[in-house]
Amino acid sequence: MSHIKVAVRVRPLNAREIDSLAKMVVEVNKDTISITNPRLDGNTGQSDVVDSRERVKSFVFDYAYLSTEREATNYASQSQIFQDAGHEVLEAAFDGYNACIFAYGQTGSGKTYTMMGNGEEEAGLTPRILQGLFSRVKEAQDHPECSISCRVDVSYMEIYNEKVRDLLRPSIPKRGQGNERFTLKIYPGT
Numbered sequence: 001m002s003h004i005k006v007a008v009r010v011r012p013l014n015a016r017e018i019d020s021l022a023k024m025v026v027e028v029n030k031d032t033i034s035i036t037n038p039r040l041d042g043n044t045g046q047s048d049v050v051d052s053r054e055r056v057k058s059f060v061f062d063y064a065y066l067s068t069e070r071e072a073t074n075y076a077s078q079s080q081i082f083q084d085a086g087h088e089v090l091e092a093a094f095d096g097y098n099a100c101i102f103a104y105g106q107t108g109s110g111k112t113y114t115m116m117g118n119g120e121e122e123a124g125l126t127p128r129i130l131q132g133l134f135s136r137v138k139e140a141q142d143h144p145e146c147s148i149s150c151r152v153d154v155s156y157m158e159i160y161n162e163k164v165r166d167l168l169r170p171s172i173p174k175r176g177q178g179n180e181r182f183t184l185k186i187y188p189g190t
């Protein structure tokens with residue numbers, strides 16, 4: 001696999017966007033994302049002058065996922081994202097490479113949903129990768145002809161406003177606040 005792969009996922013409109021009658025301007029076709037600028041209609045208002053700015057801009061990525069409507073045939077589920085991105089990370093880890101997933105996006109864009117997910121049905125990349133990791137370690141250790149030992153190091157960081165926060169460590173309680181704990185759930189069979 002190449003060293004870095006980039007995937008883009010389009011989430012459903014949220015309640016605020018629906019309330020404000022926002023229109024979906026993003027389309028996904030295989031590995032290409034196209035964004036339509038609805039304010040550009042191709043002319044400037046002067047009869048013989050055409051606006052040269054592109055109404056539709058397209059960008060190609062290693063993977064592009066449309067996760068807007070669950071009922072749609074091309075809906076990209078948590079499981080599909082794991083099949084693509086998660087498996088490659090697992091393979092790389094078992095080939096002896098350090099592997100990293102970096103989820104980037106503005107607030108509310110779906111990073112946590114993709115990384116952690118929502119319950120067992122919609123488990124995200126992290127629990128699925130950990131499940132795969134530990135079941136492969138167990139498989140290798142249970143093999144009668146090979147006795148191996150594995151060491152697994154995992155870190156889970158958030159970078160927000162240029163500050164790095166360790167999501168696997170309980171935060172230091174502020175005065176008057178409880179101690180917030182991060183719980184990592186691993187679901188069998190994902």
Ligand SMILES: Nc1ncnc2c1ncn2[C@@H]1O[C@H](COP(=O)(O)OP(=O)(O)OP(=O)(O)O)[C@@H](O)[C@H]1O
Nearest residue numbers: 010011012067105106107108109110111112113114
């Ligand atoms: N692919 C998706 N399908 C369904 N719901 C989604 C999807 N992506 C995000 N959501 C929903 O959108 C909301 C915002 O997503 P999420 O909390 O993952 O964003 P975030 O990028 O982690 O935000 P923040 O940076 O503020 O933590 C959540 O309610 C989440 O369940």
